Structures are given as C-alpha cells and as structure tokens.
Amino acid sequence: MKVTSLLALAVFFSALFVVPLAADEVAVFEVRVPAMKCTGCAWSVTQELKKLDHVSDVYVDAKTKKAIIATDSEAAPDGKSVAAAVKNAGYEASGFTKLKVKFAEAKAALTGEKG
Numbered sequence: 001m002k003v004t005s006l007l008a009l010a011v012f013f014s015a016l017f018v019v020p021l022a023a024d025e026v027a028v029f030e031v032r033v034p035a036m037k038c039t040g041c042a043w044s045v046t047q048e049l050k051k052l053d054h055v056s057d058v059y060v061d062a063k064t065k066k067a068i069i070a071t072d073s074e075a076a077p078d079g080k081s082v083a084a085a086v087k088n089a090g091y092e093a094s095g096f097t098k099l100k101v102k103f104a105e106a107k108a109a110l111t112g113e114k115g
Contacts, residue, residue, distance in 0.1 A: 024056075024072055025056065025057075025070045025071070025072070025102060025103055026071050026072055026073055026074055026076065027070075027071045027074075027076050027098055028068060028069065028070050028071075028098070028099045028101065028102065028103050028106055029068070029069045029071070029076070029082070029096060029097065029098055029099060030066055030067065030068055030069075030095070030096075030097050030099055030106065031066070031067050031069070031079075031082050031083075031086065031093045031094070031095060031096045031097070032065055032066055032067075032093065032094045032095040033045055033060070033065050033066070033067060033086055033091050033092070033093055033094075034065055034092070034094065035065075035091050035092060036060070036062050036065050036091055037062060038062055039062055041062055041089075041091065042060040042061065042062040043060075044089040044090060044091075045060045045067055045085075045086055045089045045091060046058050046059075046060045046067075047089070048085040048086065048088045048089040049067060049069055049082065049085050049086070051085065052069075052077040052081055052082070052085055053075070053077065054071045054072055054073040054075050054076050054077065055069055055070070055071060055072075055076075055077065056070045056071060056072040057069075057070040057103050058070075059103075059106075059107045059110065061110045061111065064110050066110060067086070067093075068099075068103060068106045068107055068110065069082065070103040078096075079096035082096055083096065
C-alpha cells in the first residue's frame with residue numbers, strides 16, 4: 001500500500017515539474033533572411049528575435065536562410081517587428097509567414113531531422 005501511494009505521489013509531482021517546461025505555442029512564423037551566410041549570422045539573428053515580446057522559441061538556420069519563431073500569445077510580434085529585429089542583427093528580412101505546423105515540425109523540416 002505504501003509503495004503504491006508513494007508511486008502515485010511521485011507521478012503526480014513529476015507531472016507538475018514536466019508540464020510547465022513545454023511552452024504553449026499559439027503560433028509559429030517563418031521569415032527569410034537571404035543575406036545570412038554562417039552560424040555567426042544565425043546566432044546574431046537568433047539573439048535579436050529572442051528579445052521580442054511573446055517569442056517563446058527561435059530557430060535560425062543559415063543553410064536555408066530561414067528563421068522559425070514560436071509565440072506564446074495572440075499578441076505575437078508582427079512582420080514589421082520581426083523585420084526590425086532582423087535589421088538590428090544587420091540583415092534584411094523577407095517573407096514573414098504564419099505556418100500551419102508546430103515549432104518542432106518546422107524546425108525538423110529545416111534541419112532534415114525526423115521529428
């Protein structure tokens with residue numbers, strides 16, 4: 001009886017700690033950064049995009065010259081805000097698009113990973 005109770009408590013408390021780690025994605029966007037050439041470029045763009053309000057995750061891929069942005073609110077940054085952030089990193093942005101897939105799926109498509 002004690003083992004079952006302890007196991008139930010362990011599962012309950014582990015769920016409390018695991019659930020908050022997954023960000024609630026409201027929307028996922030993609031933007032092209034045509035002049036981006038290297039991982040240093042991607043890092044610079046990533047740092048600027050992470051500063052935007054309501055951005056919960058960012059992945060920037062220099063090979064495909066694209067950035068994927070996940071938001072945690074309907075008050076997500078618009079195309080102008082994203083373009084300004086990319087410009088702060090020293091690049092021009094184009095093609096701001098809302099995606100119909102989750103962040104992990106969009107990232108996997110860019111990296112060629114199965115996910």
